[in-house]
Amino acid sequence: MFRSRSKDEQAATAKVTADQPQQPRDPQAPKGRPTPKRSQAQNQRRTRAQSAPANRKEAVKAQREARRADMARQREALAKGDERYLPVRDKGPVRRFARDYVDSRWCVAEFFLPVAVIILVLTMVRVPQIQSIALILWLVVILLIVLDSIAVWIGLTKRLKAKFPNENLKGVKPYALMRTLQMRRLRLPKPQVKRGERP
Structure with missing residues (x-):
């Protein structure tokens, strides 16, 4: 019951394993390099232990x-x-093209902050005529921004479809519109084209 296997059985088992064809080694397997010497392995372990925080x-x-x-x-x-x-939101040729498209033109929205400050100052003046002018100016600026944003949206859509027909364009146009709201000097990534240049 608890006897050891005979030499014949051991030889037969060894013969069966020898007869089975061996699988070829995968060339991408990690062990495609010589085993490092013991001293090298110990040095690597020491440097890892020293560089690891205590x-x-x-x-x-x-x-x-x-x-x-x-x-x-x-x-x-x-x-x-x-x-x-x-950053991921700014990477890729499509996003770069959208940035260059916005940077190459004048946008009304980039002057929103300075104009808003001027309008705010005008509304604080206690003269009814100036306050009404400030209100009309406010409406005009908002209308111009909306019209300019529509023009940017349509123009960018045409250019993107022509230049990148097979690319994923999801989120590119809102990205470009958000860039129009920033003053040119404060835009990040910094503008790479001058005004009037075709991207």
Whole structure:
């Protein structure tokens, strides 16, 4: 019952496993390199142990530093227009084209903030005629912004369909309209084209 297997049985089992065809090794398998020497493996383990934070406080600090470095890289990319480090919402040739389309033209909406400040000052004046002028000016500015936004929407739609017929255009036109509301100097990523240039 508890006897060991005979030598004949062991030989037969070994023969069966030898007769089975071996599967070819996957070339993408991770073990496609020589095993490192023991001294190399120990050195790698030591460096990992030394670089790993000793406690939770140090781990949080290291994570905060890494996040700060990423944010600095993103800010620099936004200033220079470097595609590699831009945030996800600004990446891609379609978004770049939409930015260039907006930056290449004059938009009424970019002057909204300065005009709004002027109108606010005019409404504080206690003269009824000036207050009524401020109200009319307010309505005119809003109407001009709406008309200009419609023009940007239609023009950008035509250009995007012509230039990127097979690309996903979801969210690109609202992205462009939000950019028109920002003053040109404050836009991020920074404008890469001059006014009047065709993107």
